[in-house]
Amino acid sequence: MNPASPEQIAAVLRDARRVTIISHLRPDADTIGSALALGLALTGRGARVAVSFAGPEELPATLRLLPGSDLIVAEEALEPAPVAIAVDAATTDRLGGLAAVFGASETTICIDHHVSNDGFADLDLIDPESDCTAVLVLQVLDALGADLNADIATCLFAGLVTDTGSFKWARPASFRVAGRLTEAGVDSAHWSRILLDSHPFGWLGMISGVLATAELDQDAGGGAGLVVAVLDAQRMAGMDWEDGESVVDIVRTAREADVTAVFKESQPGRWNVSLRSKSVVDLVPIARSLGGGGHTRAAGYSDSGPADEVVARLRAAL
CATH class of the missing domain: 3.90.1640.10 (inorganic pyrophosphatase (n-terminal core))
Structure with a gap:
């Protein structure tokens, strides 16, 4: 530096x-x-x-x-x-x-x-x-x-x-x-x-579909808790990619988990992952171990493969 x-x-x-x-x-x-x-x-x-x-x-x-x-x-x-x-x-x-x-x-x-x-x-x-x-x-x-x-x-x-x-x-x-x-x-x-606070009407349906994928694992991260949601390319069709960025701020409101991860499919099999934590987990070493980076409470990385495999790699990194 x-x-x-x-x-x-x-x-x-x-x-x-x-x-x-x-x-x-x-x-x-x-x-x-x-x-x-x-x-x-x-x-x-x-x-x-x-x-x-x-x-x-x-x-x-x-x-x-x-x-x-x-x-x-x-x-x-x-x-x-x-x-x-x-x-x-x-x-x-x-x-x-x-x-x-x-x-x-x-x-x-x-x-x-x-x-x-x-x-x-x-x-x-x-x-x-x-x-x-x-x-x-x-x-x-x-x-x-x-x-x-x-x-x-x-x-x-x-x-x-x-x-x-x-x-x-x-x-x-x-x-x-x-x-x-x-x-x-x-x-x-x-x-x-x-x-x-500005999204197309179709964003409401997209949010509904993504929230239906949400899963909570209260034991993840040594008990810190993890909530994940998946936003696939089909749900994002016809919208700006920016409209998918706001999803993490909705999912992260789950009080049972310190860590939130939203998996956004930019192309078939290619994922941009947004990570957030509230107060306990430092996300930087986790994101770095997966090829990304960011801040203590907000980080991200990219990955590729089937959704279940990509999610499994994050769980292992926690």
Whole structure:
């Protein structure tokens, strides 16, 4: 790791004329919001900025509404730049096919808050004590002396409100940041509704089907308890993949289990697994043992095979 402060990163960006910003695979509000906020600020300083992420999934419709989305270019159009920034990615694997573009750039910067991130750039701003990467981007923008206008604040708010579960597990610092962002002009009620409480009608039927698959094992994890649910590709047909991301927050409400796992089939036999814990189990070593990573209370990984085999591997890892 090459630890860097917000001031050191701002010093590099202050004179940058062309910057590439890369979000992680299956982009969520924190990675895209962080990228667009940074991109808007740098564009305002006269830099040429391109934001992108690797496929095959498209950007969810709700995130396409964020200010600055015109900065996003197709994966194949992204080129190495004098400065490349990876946002909210714990490893280069999370950059997918754009890891090569990142590595070929002259100066690389990583801004992230995952505890599993060991650093992979020339300059690493990594703080697991931050609730989201957007807060770290704000620190860089402050060091840069950038104007916190309503558009930039809205992009940062997207990352903050989603990664804290609408502030359900936010640290005190996040509330202070939220105050700054709303004072800068964010319509918090509007964006909270769009980002957290907006789904197609078919989502209701999908949720019903997934909840019917839920199973509870109170002895798993040395008695911590595990609840699992399976979301197969058939149930996700016709919906944004983003609509499947909210399932874990419903399943995790089961009080009998500390650990929740939702298995989401992205393609036949290929699974993205979301893990959550309430207070006892550290998910990082579990996710790492299965090829993933994340935070103590929120992590994930990918696996392949029949659903029962994939679920069995998680049970064994616990």
